[in-house]
Amino acid sequence: MDVPVIELSGVVKSFGPVDVLKGVNLTAYAGKVTALVGDNGAGKSTLVKGLAGVQPFDAGEVRFAGEPVALHTPREASALGIEVVYQDLALCENLDIVQNMFLGREETAAGTLDEGVMERQASETLQSLSVRTVKSVRQKVSSLSGGQRQTVAIARSVLKKAKLVILDEPTAALGVAQTEQVLALVRRLAESGVAVIIISHNLVDVFKVADYISVLYLGNMVAQLETKDTNNNDVIGYITGVKTYEGSRA
Amino acid sequence: MTTTPATPPPTIGSGHEGSARDQISAYFRTVRQGEMGALPAIGGFVVLAILFSFLSSSFLTPLNLANLLTQSATLMTLAMALVFVILLGEIDLSAGVTSGVTAAIFVVLVHNFQVPWLLALAAAFAAGLAIGTFIGFFVARVGIPSFVVTLGLFLGFQGLQLVIIGTGGAYRIETPEIAAIMNKNLPIPVGWVLYGVAIALAVGIALWDRARRTRAGVANRPLILMWGRLVAIAIAGALFVAFMSIDRAASRGTLNGVEIPHDAIEGVPIVVPIAVGLLWIGTFVLDRTRYGRHLYAVGGNTEAARRAGIKVAAIRMSAFIVCSTLAVVAGLFDASRIGVVTASSGSQIVLSGVAAAVVGGVSLFGGRGRLVHAAIGALVIAVIANGLGLLGLPAGINFLVTGGVLILAATIDALSRKRAGGTLIR
Ligand SMILES: Nc1ncnc2c1ncn2[C@@H]1O[C@H](COP(=O)(O)OP(=O)(O)O)[C@@H](O)[C@H]1O
Ligand SMILES: [Mg+2]
Numbered sequence: 169m170d171v172p173v174i175e176l177s178g179v180v181k182s183f184g185p186v187d188v189l190k191g192v193n194l195t196a197y198a199g200k201v202t203a204l205v206g207d208n209g210a211g212k213s214t215l216v217k218g219l220a221g222v223q224p225f226d227a228g229e230v231r232f233a234g235e236p237v238a239l240h241t242p243r244e245a246s247a248l249g250i251e252v253v254y255q256d257l258a259l260c261e262n263l264d265i266v267q268n269m270f271l272g273r274e275e276t277a278a279g280t281l282d283e284g285v286m287e288r289q290a291s292e293t294l295q296s297l298s299v300r301t302v303k304s305v306r307q308k309v310s311s312l313s314g315g316q317r318q319t320v321a322i323a324r325s326v327l328k329k330a331k332l333v334i335l336d337e338p339t340a341a342l343g344v345a346q347t348e349q350v351l352a353l354v355r356r357l358a359e360s361g362v363a364v365i366i367i368s369h370n371l372v373d374v375f376k377v378a379d380y381i382s383v384l385y386l387g388n389m390v391a392q393l394e395t396k397d398t399n400n401n402d403v404i405g406y407i408t409g410v411k412t413y414e415g416s417r418a
Numbered sequence: 419m420t421t422t423p424a425t426p427p428p429t430i431g432s433g434h435e436g437s438a439r440d441q442i443s444a445y446f447r448t449v450r451q452g453e454m455g456a457l458p459a460i461g462g463f464v465v466l467a468i469l470f471s472f473l474s475s476s477f478l479t480p481l482n483l484a485n486l487l488t489q490s491a492t493l494m495t496l497a498m499a500l501v502f503v504i505l506l507g508e509i510d511l512s513a514g515v516t517s518g519v520t521a522a523i524f525v526v527l528v529h530n531f532q533v534p535w536l537l538a539l540a541a542a543f544a545a546g547l548a549i550g551t552f553i554g555f556f557v558a559r560v561g562i563p564s565f566v567v568t569l570g571l572f573l574g575f576q577g578l579q580l581v582i583i584g585t586g587g588a589y590r591i592e593t594p595e596i597a598a599i600m601n602k603n604l605p606i607p608v609g610w611v612l613y614g615v616a617i618a619l620a621v622g623i624a625l626w627d628r629a630r631r632t633r634a635g636v637a638n639r640p641l642i643l644m645w646g647r648l649v650a651i652a653i654a655g656a657l658f659v660a661f662m663s664i665d666r667a668a669s670r671g672t673l674n675g676v677e678i679p680h681d682a683i684e685g686v687p688i689v690v691p692i693a694v695g696l697l698w699i700g701t702f703v704l705d706r707t708r709y710g711r712h713l714y715a716v717g718g719n720t721e722a723a724r725r726a727g728i729k730v731a732a733i734r735m736s737a738f739i740v741c742s743t744l745a746v747v748a749g750l751f752d753a754s755r756i757g758v759v760t761a762s763s764g765s766q767i768v769l770s771g772v773a774a775a776v777v778g779g780v781s782l783f784g785g786r787g788r789l790v791h792a793a794i795g796a797l798v799i800a801v802i803a804n805g806l807g808l809l810g811l812p813a814g815i816n817f818l819v820t821g822g823v824l825i826l827a828a829t830i831d832a833l834s835r836k837r838a839g840g841t842l843i844r
Contacts, residue, residue, distance in 0.1 A: 246727070258725065262718035262785035263711075266432075271715055272726030277630065280706040284634030291430040291636075299430070306433040311451070 171234040173198050173332050173363035174219070174250075179228030181214055188214045190387040191228065196332060196363040196380075201354060203374040203395075204367045206384035207407055212367050215384065216334050219365075220252045221245035233331075249331035253321045255340055261310040265302065266290040268309055269324045293327045294319075297356050301349060315346025322353055326360070333357060334365045339373055351377045371400055385409050434637040438646075441639055452835040458827055459778045459794045463801060470805035477808055481666040484687050488600045490800030491689045492517075492751040496767055497774035497792035498700060499744030502737040504775055505704075505717040507784025508557065508564040510741045511768055512549070512571035517749030518764025519575050520545045522582040524596075524750070525589040525759045535593040542746050550742030554735030564738070576765055583761040591753050599692065600755035603685030606663045612691050613659045617652050624648060662686045689751060693793075696747065700789045713737060718785035773820065774799050777827040798823065 172195040181189040188211045196202040206212050217223040219230075221239045230237055232248050239245050259268045266283070269290045275282040290305045301316055309317060318338050325333045335354065339347040354377050358364045368374050374381060375395060383391040383406040391406040405411035433444065449457065471478040496513055503510045510516075520542040527538035549571070556567045583589065591597050604612070624644050631638050667683040704710035715723040716733045724730050752767075753759050771792075772782075778795025780787025799820055806816050 242725070243727070254725070258722055260715045260718035260722050260785070262714060267711060267715075268722075271711070271723070272728050274708050274711060276708060281708065281711065282630060282634070283627075284631035284636045287432050287631075287636045288634050291432070294430055302430060304431040304433045306431075308453075 170197060172196060172231075173233060174365075175229075175231040175234075176215075176219075177229045177231075179215070179218065179230070180226045181211075181218060181223070182226055188387050189218070189225070192384070192387070192389045193392070194365075194382055194389060195392070196365050198331070198363045199358055199361050200379040201358045201364045201366060201377050202380040202382060203378035204365055204382050204384065205369070205371070205374060205403065205407055209386075210384040210407075211387045212384055213336065216252060216336055216365075216367065219245065219250060219332075219334060221250075246328075249329065250334070251325035251328055251330035251332070252334045252336065253318070253325055253338060255337045258321045259309045259317055262308065264308050265294075265305045265312075265320050268320055269293070269327050271324075273328075289327065290323070293323050296360070297323055297326060297353055299323065299353070313346060314342050315349050318342070318346075318350045319353060322350075322357060326357065326362070330362060332363045332365070334367075336367050337369065338366065339368065339370065347373065371403060374403075375400065383407055432637060434631075434639050438640045438642050441643055454779065454831065454834050455788070456779045456791045456794045458830045459791065459798055462777070462823065462827070463794065463798050466798065466801050466805060470801070470808065474805065474808040477805060479666070480661055480664045481683070482804065482808070484603075484662065484666060484683075486797075486800055486804045487690055488687055488755055489804055490796050491600070491693050492748050492755065493767065493770055493774055493800060494693055494793050494796035495696065495744060495751055496748040496771035497778070497796045498697060498789045499741045499748065500768075500771050500775055501700075501780055501787060501789050501792045502713070502740045502744075503564065504772070504780055504782060505713055505784055505787060506734060506737050507717055507782070508734070508737065509568065509772070509782075510553065510564065510738060510745075511568040512553065512575060513568075513741055513745040513748075513771060514764045514766065514768030515572055515575035515579065516546060516549050516742050516745040516764070517752060517767070518759070518762070519549075519579050519582065519749075520746040521749035521753045521759045521763055522579050522589075522761075525591060525753065526582055528593055529589055535595060539750075542750070543743060546743045546746035547739060550739035551735065553742065554738035557738065558731040558734035572768070576762075579763070579765075580761045583759065585761065588758045588760045590758050596750060596754050597757070598754075599689050599751060600687065602688050603662070603683065604688060604691070606685050609659050609662065609686040612686075613655055616694070617648075617655065620651060621648055659686060689754075692747075696744070697789055697793055704789065709733075709736070714785055770799060770820075771796075773824045777824055779827075779831065781831075795827075 174194070174196045176192060176194040179189055179192045179194075180187070192211070192215060194204070194215070204212055204215070214223065218225040219239065221242045221244050224240045230239055237244075237248060260271065263271070266286050270286045275285045277285075287305055294302055294305065297319075299319055301319065309320065312320065322333070322335070322338070338350050338354070342350060351373060354364060354366060366374075366377065378395050381391070381393045381395055381398065381403060382389060383393075383403060385406060386409070391411075393403070402411065436444070467477075476482055496517065499513055500510060523545050524538045524542040527533040527541055528535055533541070553564065553567055553571065556562045557564045628638050628644065663684055665682040665684045667680045671678060704713065712723065712728045712733050715726065715728060716730050720730055748767075749764055752763060756763070774795035775787065775792040776782060776795065777798050778787070778791030778793070780791050780795070802819050802823065803816050806819065
């Protein structure tokens with residue numbers, strides 16, 4: 169197997185006396201979707217915040233493309249090509265799609281915003297992801313549906329040439345049709361060569377989209393499974409702590 | 419001047435495609451969806467102007483139009499200043515007293531300390547800068563709500579101004595350059611030259627925008643829309659300059675069929691190009707620079723802006739600095755028009771400034787609104803005072819009508835958003 173894009177080993181995070189991550193291992197590969205599942209409070213969000221550099225890990229090793237790296241600030245994570253698509257609070261509703269996709273790294277010419285260049289790149293990125301639900305890249309985000317907003321947030325990470333994209337519950341607030349669209353988008357994102365980590369509570373979605381499933385239980389990674397080798401009941405067993413087998417991908 | 423793009427244009431649209439008719443109907447669609455912008459305020463202004471011109475024969479005269487502009491310039495500038503902080507969902511209740519205090523600093527330096535007026539002007543602006551930095555520090559770094567910080571300054575600065583000016587004191591503006599802003603007019607040829615420069619600038623920028631879009635290989639709106647807009651601006655501007663070139667002192671009447679001789683009052687008031695210049699520069703910064711984009715982003719969703727790597731605290735600070743600095747300009751305008759600076763200069767105007775912004779269509783929730791909205795809102799409020807004044811109605815009526823217009827404007831905005839299925843917030 170290839171070198172994983174990201175490889176965590178023995179990652180630890182505590183908040184005062186509370187040990188939230190107790191030596192977690194996790195890998196994600198280029199071109200593959202790795203689902204991160206676990207009950208509420210298992211530590212999924214804490215793990216993601218560590219990867220994003222928002223809440224650095226206390227101890228443990230992080231390797232990016234085989235190289236040991238530090239993830240102490242969002243800037244460091246971003247520079248490596250790690251992008252997180254948060255479930256909420258990710259877009260400015262008063263701005264349009266192009267403005268959101270380029271927020272914080274706008275193209276300029278002669279000191280002024282180069283709207284044409286940004287518009288073109290935004291359209292091309294959406295097209296490369298086969299997005300058909302968006303009519304105009306100059307629509308305000310306030311006029312978009314939940315699924316379209318997720319699409320814009322994901323396209324934003326593609327535009328940034330991310331190598332690892334982490335999606336925190338991208339379908340939690342969506343209806344059936346929109347969930348399908350976003351899941352298809354996640355697949356296309358992986359097929360473009362990006363390593364994708366997706367957090368989800370919905371096992372149906374997970375089995376539809378993921379190549380690997382990693383199960384977090386009370387701060388321990390209790391299972392790292394290949395989707396094709398496992399089933400719904402097994403995964404539920406790991407999530408609820410009924411099963412405690414330490415799996416391996418080998 | 420069109421170059422063929424290297425690759426065919428993308429198939430996801432940008433709203434620039436289609437005929438002029440498509441474009442116009444698309445515009446009306448966004449209006450129906452609740453994006454009314456300054457339309458209600460413009461409508462209100464037109465209605466009020468028509469009403470007053472029927473009720474008073476002196477309303478639609480060059481003299482009164484010049485008066486209206488000088489009466490509104492201070493409020494307009496203060497409202498534009500406030501837009502920068504209102505866009506962030508913040509408020510600066512001290513903008514009015516800042517204009518008063520800095521005008522007091524200017525006039526006292528010139529009078530009591532014989533400081534050259536340019537140096538005193540620099541001192542006033544430095545004070546404005548310092549005040550903005552002070553507010554920004556407490557809001558953005560310490561984390562105190564701007565309402566509280568600026569309310570504190572609002573109260574404190576009234577005292578400071580009393581100390582600077584002295585109880586019951588009043589300083590006359592004797593600097594001719596400052597007095598000229600509101601009381602002198604551009605020579606007629608200069609007015610036309612400035613008009614020409616402004617039109618050339620507008621045409622140049624419009625063409626530059628098109629060229630840039632063409633080079634990037636994205637769609638452009640039909641040329642006719644661009645020229646239509648520019649010609650409309652050019653005609654409106656020319657009518658205005660021509661109207662202002664009429665001798666406004668001409669209505670002194672005749673004696674035995676012979677015109678009574680008088681000094682001509684003609685030309686565009688000097689304050690007009692200054693105010694238009696500020697509006698233009700501010701709009702350029704907000705619409706066309708990364709800074710402006712980031713300001714809107716922070717106002718729309720602070721957390722998203724932070725995650726996008728925008729330095730939120732720095733943007734916050736800067737908005738208060740811009741606001742206080744523009745407030746200095748408003749203070750000088752006011753001093754120029756009234757001719758004196760007193761201990762209470764500027765203490766009344768700030769809420770009218772907020773009202774002007776809201777009437778013009780700026781959202782107090784942040785993230786939505788433009789400088790021109792504030793300018794139009796200020797014109798609406800000024801035209802109410804001006805028209806009712808001509809009718810000889812008591813000042814109390816003016817406040818009642820202004821308050822009513824404010825609530826009406828906010829209601830129209832809320833209803834149009836609600837009907838479009840949106841929420842009032844954001
Ligand atoms: N900043 C914090 N301070 C203290 N405890 C925290 C903090 N963040 C998370 N926790 C705790 O860590 C545990 C895991 O939280 P989280 O990572 O959000 O779980 P998940 O996303 O899997 O539901 C929870 O028990 C939560 O209360
Ligand atoms: Mg969580």
